[in-house]
Amino acid sequence: MTRDEIRATVLRVLGAIAPEADLAALRDDVDLREQLDLDSMDVLNFVVGLHAALGVEIPEADYPRFATLAGGVEYLTARRGADAPA
Amino acid sequence: MTWATIVKSPDAAPVAPSLLDYERVRATFAWAQARAELDGLPGGRGLNIAHEAVDRHAAGARRDRVALRWLGKRGEVEDITYGRLSELTARFANVLRGLGVAPGERVYALAGRIPALYVAALGALKARAVFCPLFSAFGPEPIRARLAIGEGRVLVTTEALYRRKVAGLRAALPRLEHVLLVGAGGRPTAVPDTRDWHALMNAAADRFEIEPTDPEDTALLHFTSGTTGTPKGAVHVHEAVVAHHVTGRWALDLHPEDVFWCTADPGWVTGTSYGIVAPLTNGVTSVVDEAEFDAERWYRILQEQRVTVWYTAPTAIRMLMKAGAGLAGKYDLGALRFCASVGEPLNPEAVVWGQAALGRPFHDNWWQTETGGIMIANLAALDIRPGSMGRPLPGVEAAIVRRVADDRVEVVAAPDVQGELALRAGWPSMFRGYWGEPARYRKCFAGDWYLTGDLARRDRDGYFWFVGRADDVIKTSGHLVGPFEVESVLMEHAAVAEAGVIGKPDPVALEVVKAFVALKEGWAPTPELRRELLAFARTRLGAVVAPKEIDFAPGLPRTRSGKIMRRLLKARELGLPEGDVSMLEEPA
Numbered sequence: 001m002t003r004d005e006i007r008a009t010v011l012r013v014l015g016a017i018a019p020e021a022d023l024a025a026l027r028d029d030v031d032l033r034e035q036l037d038l039d040s041m042d043v044l045n046f047v048v049g050l051h052a053a054l055g056v057e058i059p060e061a062d063y064p065r066f067a068t069l070a071g072g073v074e075y076l077t078a079r080r081g082a083d084a085p086a
Numbered sequence: 087m088t089w090a091t092i093v094k095s096p097d098a099a100p101v102a103p104s105l106l107d108y109e110r111v112r113a114t115f116a117w118a119q120a121r122a123e124l125d126g127l128p129g130g131r132g133l134n135i136a137h138e139a140v141d142r143h144a145a146g147a148r149r150d151r152v153a154l155r156w157l158g159k160r161g162e163v164e165d166i167t168y169g170r171l172s173e174l175t176a177r178f179a180n181v182l183r184g185l186g187v188a189p190g191e192r193v194y195a196l197a198g199r200i201p202a203l204y205v206a207a208l209g210a211l212k213a214r215a216v217f218c219p220l221f222s223a224f225g226p227e228p229i230r231a232r233l234a235i236g237e238g239r240v241l242v243t244t245e246a247l248y249r250r251k252v253a254g255l256r257a258a259l260p261r262l263e264h265v266l267l268v269g270a271g272g273r274p275t276a277v278p279d280t281r282d283w284h285a286l287m288n289a290a291a292d293r294f295e296i297e298p299t300d301p302e303d304t305a306l307l308h309f310t311s312g313t314t315g316t317p318k319g320a321v322h323v324h325e326a327v328v329a330h331h332v333t334g335r336w337a338l339d340l341h342p343e344d345v346f347w348c349t350a351d352p353g354w355v356t357g358t359s360y361g362i363v364a365p366l367t368n369g370v371t372s373v374v375d376e377a378e379f380d381a382e383r384w385y386r387i388l389q390e391q392r393v394t395v396w397y398t399a400p401t402a403i404r405m406l407m408k409a410g411a412g413l414a415g416k417y418d419l420g421a422l423r424f425c426a427s428v429g430e431p432l433n434p435e436a437v438v439w440g441q442a443a444l445g446r447p448f449h450d451n452w453w454q455t456e457t458g459g460i461m462i463a464n465l466a467a468l469d470i471r472p473g474s475m476g477r478p479l480p481g482v483e484a485a486i487v488r489r490v491a492d493d494r495v496e497v498v499a500a501p502d503v504q505g506e507l508a509l510r511a512g513w514p515s516m517f518r519g520y521w522g523e524p525a526r527y528r529k530c531f532a533g534d535w536y537l538t539g540d541l542a543r544r545d546r547d548g549y550f551w552f553v554g555r556a557d558d559v560i561k562t563s564g565h566l567v568g569p570f571e572v573e574s575v576l577m578e579h580a581a582v583a584e585a586g587v588i589g590k591p592d593p594v595a596l597e598v599v600k601a602f603v604a605l606k607e608g609w610a611p612t613p614e615l616r617r618e619l620l621a622f623a624r625t626r627l628g629a630v631v632a633p634k635e636i637d638f639a640p641g642l643p644r645t646r647s648g649k650i651m652r653r654l655l656k657a658r659e660l661g662l663p664e665g666d667v668s669m670l671e672e673p674a
Contacts, residue, residue: 018629020621031159033378037250039223039629040379040401040563041595060409064380 001080006054007073013049017042028070056080089434089472092447096467101423103466105336108477115480117514120332124367127296134299135306135327136175136211139366141296144172152371155345156201157387159377164201168369171208174201174287176294178209181286185240185264189214189297190304192236195352196220196229196243196252199376202268202283203352206242207362211305211324212296215240218307218319221353221565222247225628227575228317230255232309233262236319236521240264242283245275253277301325307521308355310455311568313557319521320355320455327367329459329481329515334364336479337451337463338395339424347373347387348397354565355455356428359515360397364459370395381409385417392421399429399564403436403448404594411443419444424466426451429564430596431552434472450475452552454538455566456530458515462550474549475542483510486544487535495532501546504553508535558652560589562597567631569652575626576601576633579619581609586642586650587633590659601633602655604641611638 001009011023014036021036032038038046047058047066056079058066066072096103105111125142126133143149149169156164166174182193193210195217197203203219210217218236220229229251233241238261243252245267256262256279267275268283275282306322334340338360346365350357365372373391377383379402388396406414425446427436432450441447451463452475462484464476478484486505487495498505509516511534520527530537541553560567569587576585583606589597603619605611616636623632643651657663 016617018621018624019617020625037223037225037624037629040405041592041598041634042629043378044405044594045634060381060405061413064382 001054003073003077006076006080007069009053010050010069010072010076013046013053016049017045026069029068031067032069032072033067050076054080089438092437092441092470092472094467094469099466101341104339104341105465105480106467108465108468108480112478112480117328117481120481121328121514124328124331127299131296131298132303133301133324133327134211134214134296135324135330135363136208137296137299138327138331139363140168140172140175140208141212143168143366143369148369151369153366154201154204155371155373155391156199157373157375157377157391166201166204168366171205171366173292174205175209175212176292177287177290178205179212179294179296180290181266182210182213182215182240184286184290187213187215187240187264190216191240192216192218192238192307193240193242194218194220194233194236194238196222196224196241196247197268198222198244199351199357199374200244200268201374202242204362204374207352207358208366212294214297214299214303216304216307218309219352219354219358220309221351221628221630223628223630224251224353225624225626225631226251226255227626228571228628228631230258231317231571232319233259235309235316236307237261240266242266242268244268245270245277248277248280299324302518304518306358308358308455310355311559311566311571312526313559313568314570315526315568317568317571318523318526320458320517321519321521322458322515323518326359326458326515327363329513330359330363331367332481333460333463333479333515334360334368337449337460337465338364338397338426339466340365340368340370340395342369344368344370344394344423345373345392345421346370346395346397347375347391347393349375349379349384349399349402350397350429350564355458356397356399356564359459379405381406381413385414385419388419388422389417394421395424395426396422397426397428400427400432400436401429401563401595403427403432403440406443407436407439408594411439414443419446422446425449426463428453428460430561431473431475437470437472447472452476452540452550454540456517456536456538457509457513458517459513461509461513471545471549474545474551476550477548478550482513484508484544484550485510485535486542487532487537489532493532495535495537502543504541504543506556507538507540507542507550508532509538510534511536558588560587560597560599562589562592562599563595563630565630567599572599572601572623572627572631572633573650575623576603576619578626579622581605581615581619584642584650586639586652586655588652588656588659590635590656598634599632600635600637600659602637602639602642604639 449464
């Protein structure tokens with residue numbers, strides 16, 4: 001899976017949780033909670049959704065990596081690379 | 087499974103618990119004693135929360151002690167001493183005076199946990215205006231409804247929140263005259279129909295003498311949710327500070343040298359009573375973190391700030407449990423002396439986990455928006471019964487009652503019987519009304535008893551145990567959500583014929599908001615429509631109030647009088663026999 005595919009998956013999962021969000025306008029390095037008005041359950045569902053979509057185990061300690069879109073994509077790309085080279 | 091009692095040895099504690107002899111104090115206590123611990127306005131001019139919280143310390147030995155230590159999202163730290171807080175709140179009181187705000191008029195705040203929010207709250211109280219906090223994660227509809235009901239004249243908010251959520255509401259809120267914007271990073275704002283917070287503050291004098299304040303003058307307006315109808319604005323008076331102060335000392339074991347961290351947002355009553363008022367009246371240093379929950383950040387704050395007393399919520403504790411005790415073990419939490427929890431019942435596993443992972447058990451306590459302060463608590467000097475809400479504080483008479491007529495209840499004297507939790511009216515922080523709704527207020531009382539709407543039981547040793555809500559109000563992540571408010575918004579969508587909203591049990595949030603929707607003729611229950619409804623609800627209500635799940639149903643069950651039977655929806659959701667809804671009305 002390429003970085004772009006991972007990014008598309010992250011956006012798809014986000015879109016299911018916050019369908020009102022204008023994903024095209026999302027800024028890569030600004031806090032997602034602030035941009036999308038997510039609450040703590042949304043954040044939890046976001047990470048759970050990514051696990052389901054990509055099969056990557058995400059320990060709770062790594063949740064802060066998902067504060068921004070760029071951080072989340074980078075994390076998943078590295079993890080996917082390590083787990084199962086695309 | 088029963089959980090072992092956590093036995094305390096208060097006499098051996100390195101810091102003596104502030105309520106050491108519960109039985110004796112409870113037997114002899116009168117609220118006048120707690121009132122005597124406060125100063126009152128100089129010259130016998132009454133009682134004002136802001137004076138007790140700020141000015142009396144600013145004029146005394148605590149002037150240079152840090153009152154608020156603000157931790158910004160991006161690592162900023164701002165210390166505000168009692169002296170400085172007195173000046174800042176004086177400035178805001180003068181700003182309100184300059185705007186012509188009269189005592190009793192409502193000043194709202196809609197902001198994250200930024201210093202201006204705390205200054206606005208205490209400054210409004212100084213000016214004898216009524217302060218009403220709104221949760222910054224609310225969407226436009228809850229904001230509009232609450233501003234309209236309380237007829238807010240002033241709103242303090244941030245430029246970003248204003249643009250996203252308030253600007254579009256102005257035409258619908260003719261009573262809202264003054265909107266003060268806090269610019270990001272203190273930068274000046276220039277938005278039509280608003281004023282700049284910093285410009286007004288800089289131009290105002292930093293001294294303000296609080297005018298005579300009757301203890302029964304309205305001070306705070308806190309909105310909460312009922313099963314039906316609009317949100318209810320619980321009215322609290324300046325006298326409430328007597329309870330804020332002494333319950334902070336007893337139930338949170340606050341001592342003058344403590345560093346205290348209440349993680350609640352002032353948009354909810356906990357974040358005001360215990361995030362603003364109680365720590366300041368007790369003269370401690372109160373930590374305010376602007377950021378949202380993050381396990382590592384939270385442990386780092388506990389460690390670096392040397393937090394001694396910590397007041398948090400079950401959802402956060404359960405998230406910390408998910409992160410694992412190993413993470414907690416990486417931090418030095420040696421300063422931590424007392425941990426407490428509120429918002430929804432704390433499961434016994436979490437109480438015990440605190441002891442194993444943090445070295446301190448969590449002390450669950452119970453209260454409501456209407457009670458204004460902690461009523462029932464597990465205390466520092468008393469054994470903890472994990473899963474119990476604890477025992478009534480001195481001055482609080484709690485009972486299990488049974489309704490015998492519309493306006494009459496009977497106290498259930500026998501232990502271990504389930505019934506409605508009731509409190510004998512008369513404690514200082516008891517709500518004095520629902521804003522503009524005297525009939526709704528009266529319905530909360532039967533004789534001397536305030537009926538809480540919570541079902542509970544009392545064991546033979548006097549510990550109370552939460553059983554469930556007596557109504558359909560949803561408890562999610564420590565907040566109450568009224569199903570009617572959510573249903574009303576869903577009904578505004580063109581596709582929706584009817585909507586029923588329930589709390590679906592959830593291992594982390596206790597409950598999550600779930601909606602069942604029946605569609606009008608001509609609409610198909612497609613995934614696209616579900617998404618559209620979710621987006622619609624989130625945009626109008628905000629993430630904390632909007633449903634997390636929406637299911638389509640061909641029609642919703644109604645009573646003969648036409649009320650949606652939410653209990654039946656819940657029974658279906660839980661896979662319970664539909665005929666046996668009594669289980670939900672009166673859980674065994």
